[in-house]
Amino acid sequence: MNFKDKIVAITGGTGALGSAVATAFLQAGAKVFVTYRNEQEFDALKASVNSHEALTGIKTNVLDEASVKAMVQQAARFGRLDVLVNLVGGYLGGVPVAAMSLEQWNKMIDLNLKSAFLCCKHVLPLMMQQNAGRIINIGSKGGLQGGEGISAYAAAKAGLINFTQSLAAEGKPYNITANAVIPGIIDTPANRQAMPNADFNEWVSPEALSRVILFLASDEAQAINGATIPVFGRS
Numbered sequence: 688m689n690f691k692d693k694i695v696a697i698t699g700g701t702g703a704l705g706s707a708v709a710t711a712f713l714q715a716g717a718k719v720f721v722t723y724r725n726e727q728e729f730d731a732l733k734a735s736v737n738s739h740e741a742l743t744g745i746k747t748n749v750l751d752e753a754s755v756k757a758m759v760q761q762a763a764r765f766g767r768l769d770v771l772v773n774l775v776g777g778y779l780g781g782v783p784v785a786a787m788s789l790e791q792w793n794k795m796i797d798l799n800l801k802s803a804f805l806c807c808k809h810v811l812p813l814m815m816q817q818n819a820g821r822i823i824n825i826g827s828k829g830g831l832q833g834g835e836g837i838s839a840y841a842a843a844k845a846g847l848i849n850f851t852q853s854l855a856a857e858g859k860p861y862n863i864t865a866n867a868v869i870p871g872i873i874d875t876p877a878n879r880q881a882m883p884n885a886d887f888n889e890w891v892s893p894e895a896l897s898r899v900i901l902f903l904a905s906d907e908a909q910a911i912n913g914a915t916i917p918v919f920g921r922s
Contacts, residue, residue: 688905690770691716695904696762698749698806699774701728703875704825707893708772710736711901720762722747722775749775749802752809759809770821770904771810773803781836792839799843800850807854811863820863821904824851826915828869848915855913864912866903870896871919891920 690712700709700721712719713736720743723729729744736742745761748754762768777798779791803824814820829837830844847867854865872878874890899918902908 688715688901688907690901690904693717693769694720694762694765694767695770695772696720696722696759696768696806696810697772697774698722698747698802699776700772701725701732701744702774703877704873704893704896705774706732706735708774708897708900709742711894711897712770712904713737713741715901717741717770718765719743720745720758722749722758724748749806750797752805755805756809759806759813763813767817768810768813769819770823771806771814772823772825772900772904773806774825775802776825776827777840779837779840782839783836784838787839795839795843796846799840800846803847803850807850807865811854811858814858814863815861818862820858820861821908822851822854822858822863822865823900823903824848824865824867826851826867826869828871828917828919831869831915851915852913859912862909864903864909866908866911866914866916868896868899868903869915869917869919871917889920891918895920 695712695717697709699705701723709719709721718741723744745758747758779795824847826848827844829841830848833841851865851867870891872890874892
């Protein structure tokens with residue numbers, strides 16, 4: 688897939704998945720903007736890629752509307768923004784509803800849903816003006832079916848899936864597609880540390896997930912809109 692001259696914004700672009708997605712877009716010829724909170728993580732990403740001139744880091748609090756608006760304005764300095772990939776999120780498990788604090792509940796809603804809402808809100812006017820765009824959100828199996836101890840996380844991801852479907856309907860007249868990718872367990876160092884006895888071969892690699900995201904962002908996926916696409920690996 689060729690993304691030459693395409694402008695791509697990736698929130699949370701310095702994490703384990705974010706780094707893989709950013710690298711894949713850079714290798715495909717895109718100019719990539721990533722949001723980050725930790726300077727060292729961005730420096731590590733920059734050191735790992737060859738296309739330094741095509742990679743820009745924007746320190747952003749995606750839960751603060753003014754910060755998000757400033758990020759979008761900077762990312763749009765080339766006059767357009769072709770792709771938005773929302774990777775910011777968070778997980779909370781093992782906490783039953785009766786024991787959950789309001790702070791824990793709000794944190795899951797903020798990280799997994801509010802962040803995507805704010806970024807989409809400020810990216811959409813630019814995409815509508817240019818009459819084109821791709822938005823990819825990252826859901827979760829928990830958003831398809833809740834389970835014990837994950838109520839806040841599951842509710843947030845279910846909301847994100849429905850939010851994506853609304854985005855798809857609103858963006859359709861402007862040639863903007865919005866889709867949600869639903870990964871299984873992603874093979875990251877943090878997940879390996881948390882589940883050391885699991886069979887890592889059954890998990891989804893960040894690179895495999897990146898290929899699905901790039902496809903959805905490509906011209907080839909123009910007819911795919913409002914989809915919820917499972918990428919479960921062998922699990």
